[in-house]
Amino acid sequence: MSNRIAFLGCGSMNEAILGGLLEGGTNPTEVVATVRRAERAAELAERYAGIMAIAGSEEPDNNKQAAKGAGVVILGVKPVGIAELAREISGSLSPDAIVISVAAAVSIAQLEAALPPGQPVIRTMPNTPAKLGRGVVSVSAGTNCSPEQLQRAKDILGAVGTVVEIPEEQVDALGAISGSGPAYAFYLAEAMAAAGVELGLDEELALLLARETVAGAGLMLAEPGAEPSALRKAVTSPNGTTERAIATFDDRGMPAIIAAGARAAADRAAEITKQLG
Numbered sequence: 001m002s003n004r005i006a007f008l009g010c011g012s013m014n015e016a017i018l019g020g021l022l023e024g025g026t027n028p029t030e031v032v033a034t035v036r037r038a039e040r041a042a043e044l045a046e047r048y049a050g051i052m053a054i055a056g057s058e059e060p061d062n063n064k065q066a067a068k069g070a071g072v073v074i075l076g077v078k079p080v081g082i083a084e085l086a087r088e089i090s091g092s093l094s095p096d097a098i099v100i101s102v103a104a105a106v107s108i109a110q111l112e113a114a115l116p117p118g119q120p121v122i123r124t125m126p127n128t129p130a131k132l133g134r135g136v137v138s139v140s141a142g143t144n145c146s147p148e149q150l151q152r153a154k155d156i157l158g159a160v161g162t163v164v165e166i167p168e169e170q171v172d173a174l175g176a177i178s179g180s181g182p183a184y185a186f187y188l189a190e191a192m193a194a195a196g197v198e199l200g201l202d203e204e205l206a207l208l209l210a211r212e213t214v215a216g217a218g219l220m221l222a223e224p225g226a227e228p229s230a231l232r233k234a235v236t237s238p239n240g241t242t243e244r245a246i247a248t249f250d251d252r253g254m255p256a257i258i259a260a261g262a263r264a265a266a267d268r269a270a271e272i273t274k275q276l277g
């Protein structure tokens, strides 16, 4: 099977996977990426020496070209564009090419219906820390995907983070935690910076403190065996300052607010799936 990997629609998410794969040792000459705009293709080609990046504005058959001869094809456009993209490349795919979708809300049934009968499909839900090799990527195999093909996808995706295999019914829940989750951590950093300014710190200092603190805490969480609650307790002196802050968060219902946000994300995914028909 061909080693070529095609990233069709290379924006935030697919670029993070592409970057993580190259960091992990994938040969850039085996990577091809497609986008719509020429500036974006030029940006990718400059940032990742050796890859091929093709813009649809210059070569309207870019997706077909990239799909042709690829062993793995990763669909990375917005959910609403996935089925159209799948149909567009259907005549160019090798029958054994593994088609991986990173899109939220697009079901395996919707993917399979848009591809040639028998095409192996894997639905994933990655996240952008993939770029640093610290992503979480779920995999759910479609009906025509062999165990060997699933293993190949896991091996490839393993270079960008932790791979978890889940039944498709759990993808929306997983996406609400790990897919969207990096944004929750960045949101926390934004809110901490704003709180620092409210307490009288200047904006630049407050942002530095928030960034470095969330990043440092993330690194501690990444240590083997790290437990969030144990790490929190180690910062929380009895009757001290942190205890007062956490009690205030609890009193104001912070855990319930986070649960409600995650629920809203999962519900939105289900809503989009329905809209896509």
Ligand SMILES: NC(=O)C1=CN([C@@H]2O[C@H](COP(=O)(O)OP(=O)(O)OC[C@H]3O[C@@H](n4cnc5c(N)ncnc54)[C@H](OP(=O)(O)O)[C@@H]3O)[C@@H](O)[C@H]2O)C=CC1
Binding pocket: 008, 009, 010, 011, 012, 013, 014, 034, 035, 036, 037, 038, 040, 056, 063, 076, 077, 078, 079, 081, 085, 102, 103, 104, 105, 125, 126, 127, 128, 179, 180
């Ligand atoms: N962002 C995230 O953290 C996550 C995203 N996802 C999923 O990833 C997918 C992409 O999201 P995201 O990366 O954020 O979106 P972006 O808008 O950043 O990226 C989409 C990319 O697709 C390109 N594109 C659009 N239409 C076509 C086409 N017909 N042919 C070729 N390229 C095309 C765009 O090109 P151009 O730049 O030229 O416009 C752009 O580079 C979504 O389905 C989303 O659900 C999943 C998990 C996390």
Ligand SMILES: O=C(O)[C@@H]1CCC=N1
Binding pocket: 104, 175, 179, 180
């Ligand atoms: O916001 C979204 O819809 C995508 C899916 C998960 C993260 N970003």
